[in-house]
Amino acid sequence: MNTIPSLRRAAAVATTAILAVAGLAVPSAASARPAADTSSAPAGITRQAASALVERLGADRTGGAWLDRSGRMVVAVTDAAAEQAVVGAGGIAQRVTRSTAELNAINATLGQQIAMPGVAFGVDSINNKLFIDADTTVSTEDYQRLVELAASHDGAVTVRRMRGELKPFIQGGRFITPNRGSEIGSCSVGFNVRKKDNPNSLYMITAGHCTVGASGVSDWYDGIGQYVGYDAGGNFPGNDFGLIKHNNASLSKPGNVWISEGVVRDVTHSRDAGLGETVCHSGWKTGYRCGEVLARNTTANYREGRVTGLDYTSFCAAGGDSGGSVFHGDAALGLVSGGIPEDCRTYVQPLNEALAWYDVEVY
Template sequence: MRSSWSRRAALSPLAAALLFAGTLLSPSDAFAAPDPHDIPVAGGISGRSATALSDELGASRTGGFYVDRETDRLVVNVTDEAAAGEVREAGGIARRVTHSMAELDAVTDAFNKSISIPGTTWGTDVKANRVDVQADATVSAADYARLLRTAEPFGSTVRVTRADGRLEKTISGGNFIESSNGLVDCSLGFNVRKKSDPNSLWFLTAGHCLYKAAGVADWRNGAGVYLGYEAGGSYPANDYGLIRHYNADIGKPGNVYLHNGSYQDITHSRDPGADEYLCSSGWKTGYICGYVLQKNVTANYGDGNVGGLFRWTNCIEGGDSGGPVFHGDAALGLNSGKITWNDGCDSLGQQVNEALAWSGTEVY
């Protein structure tokens, strides 16, 4: 179930502006970063082909697919030899696994329906062929026991572990934005435009940034320049928000600032692949990169379950919320939160395609 709201404007599909601390960004500032393809594959089948093949074989015969980091080729998990033969015939690499995607999704659904505990996450580790459930240090012994009881019927399909640190929102952010009351500072995600009207420009950020703005709809950049006003979003349940650009004097290029004087052009969007290398930009942490660890992750920051996230290595910080997650020129997600460990932390992202579909917009 989605949680959504709207202020000052209807929930219509729209598009956006990208700025950094009041500096106008020109499309000519963009550059083509290395490896801008959808998914880095050196031969074999593409991400689109793997998705189509998995859909054709069905959720009971496949267990998702991931990028092999050593070969940069896509590997498709299958549960029977006939399915493996079809993958090989299509030019892909097949890997026999025990649990199908249908089984893995059943675990996630069970937790989604029965668990709402702050400080917990769960999601599919495609490479490990299981659902990993984690509880941070704030989860009580009784609630941890409840997680174990929920997992028990699923056997080896699920693993429950305790994290040393704490799950938290990164609310305080490739480009600085803040609510006009100064209570919330986050990062701008992607410029987007309304599919039905390419001249209608908006931008995406994290839903919890808008949610925590205490009803204030207006947003500005680091120089205090007015950007526009909130047009709705979804949090909790999801973690995306839309702000209407309402300042004609500000440039709105379709790129991401890398915090090193360079920019990455963004031309299209897609979902991130399991084990894929990706990067993020936020005003607090800057430009960082890592690998996807889990898909279909649910996290509870304390406001309720947030579903459909992905988890990746490396650590965003407070202020990075809403910032863009991308691979080359492909938009993948928006920074949502993090879970800290004794020796570091992992980040959580909202898949951008869901936000684009909700708002009827597209990157450019």
């Protein structure tokens, strides 16, 4: 654990409670991304144009949109007329069997059928399926129930046994803790933020299970024992974001992300991550890592409760990275929530939802 000369870094925030969580379902690590059908279209279109096409064609005729490995947007469609509409707009169309409406309906059914901890599930638009993943805490009997449940959906759902136990990643970025002088229960700070109606009012945003887990704790410290600020709220379970108020004038609080000693990444705005997009994270435990967004709007049944609306990514993270920054270029995207380190799969709380909740913004 290193100290932080400024909170411009992806700092760490601590909690007094270590949350043990059961495994989530994620799209299979071995699932291959289908190749885009490029025979009928030249280059791609922008993410905004793809979103507009999907909205115009509707959820019954489309199956999602994502970046392929060459960086082009692909729009999944279910019929020839929709395919021609995408190609006519200059886009790349891929024919699929199941529409977004069908996938979302199955996902809603799974939400009613799956309550056990250690399991996660969601829509894998790139493979035109849904996934259910179970961690090592799920019993053999319960795993078989999941297999039977998936079979009842006529090949639309895959089930996979993960190699480890899914946990929220307590500890963190470039760290601070309520346990002064201790790493116990620490987490990563995601981003420095400011109140929209008062730009001089500065905060740190991090994972909600960090601030909520530190029940009764109000003061937070950095890695060398300096006072940083105090708890200003948390939302977990349901969501996974929390806020800490900056309250030490002697600490600089620039709005960038720490990458490594002497290297930072400036952040200028926030947005949602795109399916298939390459994203990176910074945390004090594993440092700077990158991967892909494999699925969005996934559900994680933590032992402490269900969290919905998470992005599912392929970058590696571990205990100590919770709350850490997730970003692409100068865009702030999310906060590390948890994952299964053995499978190098990490769940991310989208940042814009958290910013809107607290009426704050990155700077």
